[in-house]
Amino acid sequence: MTAAVLAFQPLQPALGAASPGSVMAFAAGEEIYAQGEEASFVYQVLEGSVRTVRLDVEGRRQIGDFYHAGDFFGLEMGEEHRFAAEALGACRIAVIRRSTLDGANDLERALWQATARELERAREHLLMMGRKTAREKVANFLVDLADRQAGAVKALPMGRQDIADYLGLTIETVSRMITQLQAEGLIELSGLRRFRLTDARVLSRLAAA
Amino acid sequence: MTAAVLAFQPLQPALGAASPGSVMAFAAGEEIYAQGEEASFVYQVLEGSVRTVRLDVEGRRQIGDFYHAGDFFGLEMGEEHRFAAEALGACRIAVIRRSTLDGANDLERALWQATARELERAREHLLMMGRKTAREKVANFLVDLADRQAGAVKALPMGRQDIADYLGLTIETVSRMITQLQAEGLIELSGLRRFRLTDARVLSRLAAA
DNA sequence: CGCTGGATTGAGTCCGGTCAAGCCTTGTGG
DNA sequence: CCACAAGGCTTGACCGGACTCAATCCAGCG
Numbered sequence: 001m002t003a004a005v006l007a008f009q010p011l012q013p014a015l016g017a018a019s020p021g022s023v024m025a026f027a028a029g030e031e032i033y034a035q036g037e038e039a040s041f042v043y044q045v046l047e048g049s050v051r052t053v054r055l056d057v058e059g060r061r062q063i064g065d066f067y068h069a070g071d072f073f074g075l076e077m078g079e080e081h082r083f084a085a086e087a088l089g090a091c092r093i094a095v096i097r098r099s100t101l102d103g104a105n106d107l108e109r110a111l112w113q114a115t116a117r118e119l120e121r122a123r124e125h126l127l128m129m130g131r132k133t134a135r136e137k138v139a140n141f142l143v144d145l146a147d148r149q150a151g152a153v154k155a156l157p158m159g160r161q162d163i164a165d166y167l168g169l170t171i172e173t174v175s176r177m178i179t180q181l182q183a184e185g186l187i188e189l190s191g192l193r194r195f196r197l198t199d200a201r202v203l204s205r206l207a208a209a
Numbered sequence: 210m211t212a213a214v215l216a217f218q219p220l221q222p223a224l225g226a227a228s229p230g231s232v233m234a235f236a237a238g239e240e241i242y243a244q245g246e247e248a249s250f251v252y253q254v255l256e257g258s259v260r261t262v263r264l265d266v267e268g269r270r271q272i273g274d275f276y277h278a279g280d281f282f283g284l285e286m287g288e289e290h291r292f293a294a295e296a297l298g299a300c301r302i303a304v305i306r307r308s309t310l311d312g313a314n315d316l317e318r319a320l321w322q323a324t325a326r327e328l329e330r331a332r333e334h335l336l337m338m339g340r341k342t343a344r345e346k347v348a349n350f351l352v353d354l355a356d357r358q359a360g361a362v363k364a365l366p367m368g369r370q371d372i373a374d375y376l377g378l379t380i381e382t383v384s385r386m387i388t389q390l391q392a393e394g395l396i397e398l399s400g401l402r403r404f405r406l407t408d409a410r411v412l413s414r415l416a417a418a
Numbered sequence: 419c420g421c422t423g424g425a426t427t428g429a430g431t432c433c434g435g436t437c438a439a440g441c442c443t444t445g446t447g448g
Numbered sequence: 449c450c451a452c453a454a455g456g457c458t459t460g461a462c463c464g465g466a467c468t469c470a471a472t473c474c475a476g477c478g
Binding site for chain 4: 133134169170172173176191192
């Protein structure tokens with residue numbers, strides 16, 4: 001568990017401790033649940049980051065979302081998971097059996113709220129996919145990521161391919177845009193997995209565009 | 210109210226009749242609620258179709274989703290609506306005050322489920338936006354629309370611009386793709402707002418691609 | 419140090435966007 | 449029932465941003 005990963009701000013309190021769930025640890029790249037697997041649990045990130053992934057018939061890959069400390073995921077209503085969930089790096093996950101929620105009114109409500117928040121994020125994501133240029137998408141992605149982390153130096157816990165599959169771009173285009181933003185002095189990379197927003201103002205306008 | 214509009218299959222029973230809500234009628238293009246408006250109601254389509262729309266800073270337009278008979282919409286968790294809702298054609302809408310839901314456990318649960326279903330649709334939509342070609346997007350759109358309607362001849366209740374803004378394409382591209390699919394004998398238009406799938410098999414493969 | 423897989427860079431292509439006419443439904447009024 | 453307008457839709461020519469293919473580069477690690 002690196003300091004960088006811990007820098008993510010939990011958006012909601014841990015449910016794990018208070019609820020009859022267990023805590024599991026996963027290593028980088030490990031699958032937490034599979035696409036098509038029965039959805040009998042809900043999950044909360046305690047430490048680390050998680051991605052949800054789906055492959056279509058042609059093998060094209062789409063990232064549904066990234067989840068960091070405090071986030072719930074696996075909130076499907078259907079019988080099975082439409083996306084797989086995978087650990088981005090080493091992480092600890094609280095696993096809560098769905099059936100234990102029945103009748104637990106506040107838990108139920110908390111999960112409904114989490115579901116609605118998810119929906120909001122999905123719609124925001126949609127908006128971005130529909131009408132933004134590659135440059136705007138990448139700027140938006142970095143600003144969002146930075147917003148969730150304290151400190152000037154932000155972690156970039158996912159690889160370029162993951163970013164590409166999240167934004168609906170190719171890895172080459174993502175790479176070019178990052179290089180470009182850096183050349184313009186809007187961001188600053190240190191290594192591949194660490195960055196700073198050197199001009200948050202311009203970048204935010206770009207992202208919002 | 211035309212027969213075509215009524216052909217949509219309600220996916221969930223009407224809540225309006227059973228609940229302390231009122232029913233309102235809207236004409237084509239009328240706004241049901243505005244972007245940024247306080248979200249103190251939830252809505253269910255009784256007759257007709259509805260679109261949710263959002264304009265970004267640059268004036269780019271994105272359709273969030275289309276809703277037909279039986280569908281709930283306006284299910285935001287936040288204080289205000291992120292998208293506006295507008296009547297596609299003449300329609301009747303059940304309006305349910307959110308506060309009347311407190312403590313009504315089965316209603317609450319029904320709405321959570323509706324929220325989760327929305328989330329699923331949003332993710333499906335996302336998948337499509339990320340990785341599909343214009344041709345696949347349009348095929349997918351038509352197959353989805355057809356699936357929700359009985360009878361061989363399907364209604365196309367929205368205009369080309371709405372389809373474009375839903376799929377993240379331009380109106381010209383949508384038009385070209387429709388023309389192309391028709392030229393290949395996969396679909397058949399009669400007028401601008403009515404179509405048949407003449408080769409559902411091939412079309413579905415295209416859509417799934 | 420030397421590997422190795424991820425990331426970058428470059429050249430060329432193509433899909434979908436843009437700009438610009440026209441066409442056709444649809445609805446209105448004579 | 450037809451004429452006419454008006455908006456929505458289609459079509460065409462051209463352009464450009466993102467993709468593809470391919471060759472390095474280099475950070476991270478043993």
